[in-house]
Amino acid sequence: MTAYLPPRVRALIILTILIALAPMLFPSSFYYRVGTLIFINSIAVIGLVILIGYAGQISLGHAGFSGIGAYACALGPVHLGLHPFASLILGAVVSALLAWFVGRPILRLKGHYLAVATLGLGMLISMVLTNETQLTGGPDGMAVEGLGLAKAVRETLGFKVKTSVVWYWFGGGMLLIGAWLALNLYNSPTGRVLRSLHDSEIAAKTVGADVARYKLVAFVISAAYASVAGSLLALFNRFITPDIASFLHSVELVTMTVLGGAGSVLGGIAGATLLTALPQVLTMFHEYEHVMLGLIMMLVMIFMRDGLLPTLRKLMLRRAIP
Amino acid sequence: MKLKEVFKTTTLAAATAAMTTLATPAFAEILIGSTLAITGRASFLGDPEAKTLAMLVDEVNAAGGVNGEPIKLIQYDDGGDPNKARTFATRLVEDDEVVAVIGGTTSGATMAMIPIFEENEIPFISLAGAVAIIDPVKKWVFKTPHTDRMACEKIFTDMQANGISKIGMISGTGGFGKSMRGQCLDVAGNYQIEVVADETYGPSDSDMTPQLTNIKNAEGIQAVVNPGFGQGPAIVTRNYRQLGIDLPLYQSHGVASKSFIELAGDAAEGVRLPAAALLVASDLADDDPQKPVVTGYIKAYEAATGEPVSTFGGHAYDAFKMLVAAMETAGSSDPEAVRDALENTRGFVGTGGVVNMSAEDHLGLDLSAFKMLEIRDGNWTIVE
């Protein structure tokens, strides 16, 4: 039946079903939190799928944009009197503008040089957030005004719900919107140029594409995604520290993207799911937690080069057509 | 995709199922949770805390448990990351269903977790330093370590007694250093002390001679304070001697472990710091109420781990003992009853001092809990 649907619609349907059905397997309300974190990470990762998977550019500094989004939501309501949701938009706009401003010179760089430049950018943002204690509360972080979702549900619908349960559905909705936008981009003319960049920048240039402009577009979009994810995390946790903008978080985001399969939105979400849920499972290994995590990362990359999802899909196809 | 999702969720579910079966055996158990920075930048603090808790649980259970029920400790490693800490706090409350939580090695992690415990009404004893944890008082939140504000006050009192009024500060930019720097700047005026040089260093920096050179050259400077923990203070101390600065150097309670003396070597001679009685157990007067407590803890910890004791493990010791005492007083492990008993803790003798909690004070320590120590001949000496 689904065979007649275009792939992106199919992907969205699969995603919707998974989000809707997963709670049936949750043994306790704690899993709504893990689910929400998966959705939030997935949103940042979708941005990187556009940058890494579509356009073939690397970034080791995207956590910086998450930091901007997070602190926009922390500071917006306090200093500008903005609604938290307006602060989220503001954060995304600031991130996009910053990406646009620094994107041109940075994206002229290639490969590892691009990696170190984006790393530097992320470090600079993280340092400002850590050092401007007056504004950001420094390394110990600051409280964030929440969206009041649970309260809104209680008042309008008249029953009491746990914050994390409301957030699960809210985050799931946000993820679906993010995925829908990215999947549409994939099939748009812009998306096609981006993917041609991934294969060969020079070939794209020879057929007349304004390579620099399209790279910049991917960079700006991915920055906005990262920023929204950061905002959501801040609003969800109602507390934020500069750790969100750290180099380690940047690396984590890239790892999620590549581990799941950078080429597709669903692959990215699979990666985000794996790396967000894994630490919760690995707690049973106690002190061997980090050894296991490192081992799993290496094994996936050695034996599933295209990432988790594409490899599994290939395996299933092979079995289906003997 | 579908398969993978399903696989993932079932693994998670299976893992939890396995854990819940372990956690809820036929007989009653008291579940206590803890999430600490066992790894990461604050593992220096979190590691002895975790080991202390594990040791004490065994000890209590061997002696028949609390109110006749054995304690089960569920311990997670948040690496000092507030987001992870909050996730584990939620897990402890909603999934493991613990009755009380000890933890939060860092102030950032603690602050991120507090709303969870307040919302779910679970007593929580933090092991982090910042004064913001208990000021303003939160109904379900307690803490055992002296605040950074108290450390500043203790240092400044000592300076005042020695006629020092112009000082330099060199602070770590980690949570601990930043927070204590802020508190010190805040209270300096109360002691007629002027900060004439204010430098910082990053948590993984390896040379602080440029900053110290500036401090050395500051006009009229009489002493230097170094808020921070980990490798920073040891390197600052060594650089201090390398540059030949012969002004008094004050470290914070963040270096209160024997390893600081080992790491800083001869350079540590003459360094002063405020610290708990734990470090000078053998020098305490025989009638000091803390003497049996601290010597007992030192003996047990060193036998259990083979590592020298630090005041950080002592914070966990105090938290656990106070919690157990509260459960015994309350006669149950019901969170509400335990919280009330915790708030009524009076005259509890711990490694950090004598604790007198109240509805207005969820720390219960005063400045007398701090001793001013000086390092002489590679050992701590009380100087007051």
Add this chain to the structure above:
Amino acid sequence: MSELLQFVFSGLTVGAVYALVALGFTIIYNASEVVNFSQGEFVMLGGMLTVFIFEAGLPLWGAAFLAIFITALVGVLLNKLAIEPARGASVVNLIIITIGASIFLRGLAQIIFDKQLHRYPSFSGDDPLHIAGATLLPQSIWVMFGAAFVFAGLYAFFTRTLTGKAILATANNRLAARLVGINTNFIMALSFGLSAAVGATAGVLVTPITLTSYDIGVMLALKGFAAAMLGGMGNPFGALVGGLFIGLIEATTAGYLTSEYKDAAAFIVILLTLFVMPQGLFGAKSMERV
């Protein structure tokens, strides 16, 4: 004036460490175009192994050599078990593999060793030398000479010896290298071993100054990587200059401007340099194959 000299001493000491890490990156990059993010863990292993072997009773120099040797073996194993099976994988995959290796090694170190800070005595005592009003620790001289020595050795190795040239040839074109009779597997193993040994040497030299613990590798890898890129990836001279340059920027910024933003100053300089010179200071202009 004596202040400036003090800042320069500080910058050169720290910079020499960055340079050694950057040199480690360079060796592996030259052989395989892999950027090895577990380079920092080699430095950690060098220091931690020396600490524990020294405490076990071996003389310091013996402990140091044994530590360098064991770390080199770890490097060879890393290549054999994680990099070789992933041959042909994309650059990003290889980066993730080395990041995984770094988490793995760090996790292992915290179990095998411990989570405390450690240090052993300086090689030539702790009495500082006084030079024109500034002070310098003898151990700093050890670090600077160590970096200079390693650099000179590598430079000679890559330009004068057949094996060194074979490494460069392998990086340039693996198939062609194999066709002219170069054992590329051996070259890969050699470069990982060598790089690990260089990293461990850095760890051995700096531990008396900077102290060591199981997790010092992350920040060092980051700074070393930045230094290597600033100098131009693949060029040992670039790695040396890049490392020292970053060390000097940090020290002078901390001394003259603001200690809070000294790391920021280093990254701003890197960004500006790359905007003007996209291949770093001394990087070769590479032609992209179509």
